[in-house]
Amino acid sequence: MTAPTPLIAGNWKMNGDAASIDEARSVAAQLGGKEVRVAICPPATLIERMSRALAGTAVIVGAQDCHCDETGAFTGDISAEMLADAGARLVILGHSERRAGYGETDELVSHKVAAALRAGLEPIVCVGETLEQRKAGNALAVVTGQVRGSLPSELAGKAWSVAYEPVWAIGTGLTPTISEIEEMHTAIRATLRELFGAEGDSPPILYGGSVKPANAAQILHAAEVGGALVGGASLEAEDFLGIIRAL
């Protein structure tokens, strides 16, 4: 089984305006010929403009969340079909900031993943433990439980990935040790094989949480790490390119 093509995705969160599209253009212009897929997930307001700006380049534009339904009376929400219509090809789902801030459960995330697939979007499904859960020795159980609960059977045969993002490492400058990352990614891989059989080898397992140019090489070359989900360091082209080049 050949390793999945690595994916490095930038999660801009609630950052960026029209002028920031230049950063995305700059990433696209300087991508080398590496065996890597690169995505940028800007706020929904920029998806259409960024998709136009990056048309014909190797950078994939993605979204950060979607609603489960296709249309309806859901003020403020955006469906997967609308994101695809705006030019998104990929969507981050179940990010810890949505799980914690909006009460998103594994069950809801699983429905959102199914909605993304219905619209032809490639889901990046996020999982990760809190510091309390890690300190209590429950990190593996929590994360593999989230993997089981958040991945619907509709994923079989589709392109998707999982992102392991320890909540305590997001935006803090803290990261797990390489052996903690490898232990978790290996446990996630074993769970994917249980759920999807041999196909469970295909989805890349991304690491996310304080990935920077300085620590990217070590993290990206760890066992079972198939790429990165990058927050803060994806906002500026130079930093994001530094991470991509570390692969």
Ligand code: PGA
């Ligand atoms: P960070 O965020 O790289 O700023 O830690 C990662 C994420 O939340 O996806």
